Amino acid sequence: MERAQCIEVIYPELEDKLVVTIMGACAQELYNLGHRENFFYLQHAMGLASSIGLGLAMHLPEERVVVLDGDGSVLMNLGTLTTLARYRPKNLIHIIFDNRSLLSTGGFDSQTTAGITDLAQIAMGAGVEHVAMVETPLQFGEAVLEAFERNDLSVIVAEVLAVGPDDYGMDLELPENAFRFKRYIRERRQA
């Protein structure tokens, strides 16, 4: 399956969630479905999307937070899985799209390419109790819905093809994205 299909399956569910994506293809595919003020695209600082998600989830217990991560980014910050497990925010879903490739930086092999490194096992070993591995869009959608219903920290590792969008570009400057994301949260808190 393709990551874009997965994102499309859950897109309607993301309407009222705080969403943090990693750089490149993942960010673009979400943006292409239609930007919303509750989406934050981390276009650099690889590895920190899940840390932003943790900070959001711990400070906003009334909100649901969804992180769209990737194998290359998670491999740059494996410690994050241990910190997620330690603080276990109930309102955080950490989705890792494992395309077994560093697609957005040239398509080089990642440590997961040959199937030797298993990110789901790493998440479990870090102490995350709810870890799902999915291979089809249907499984993916069900796993995300289950995670929302469970109301506990959940990691979903989705095996996807190493393909991305044909074109890249957003009508959104990076600080503008941050300012608007913050404003969206503030207005929700005041409501």
Place this chain on the structure above:
Amino acid sequence: MPVSYENSKIVFEGIKDAGIRSVSALPETWLGLLLQRAEDDPNVELIQVAKEEEAIGIAAGAYFAGDPHVLLMQNHGFLAAINGVVSLAQLYGIPLCMLIALRGHWGEPYPWHTRGGIVTEEVLRALSIPFEYARDPDKVGKQIHEAYTFSQSSLSPVALLLTRDLMED
């Protein structure tokens, strides 16, 4: 020299007086008594990370949430967090109020701290991160408040360097 019990308390009270209730940290010797206080205080949320760069992301999350936050780290931890400081905080205009234990400087007996201590100031300058030294327990509370205020108005990382004069007896 032992870590100053009194001054650790003063720094912690300074953090609270600045209206900050959320703290991220990676424990280290000079910060130990401070972190113990944060852990024991039911009104303060302490988030301990596995590596300091994580705390840059967590601080960004706290900022988006509208909650005042301070990062506690050793200068070597700051060096380990630089890409997050540059490519998250500075790139997106996200404030960071960093209290950094300045190890490896004047009076340092341990060789392993010295290289990091010698380069810390120049790295801060190279990154255009405003910094001040905290040496005097009578002034550190005000300095913390000012560091936080400046980080928010400048949408920038700001560093207050906790020196040996302050952190050891």
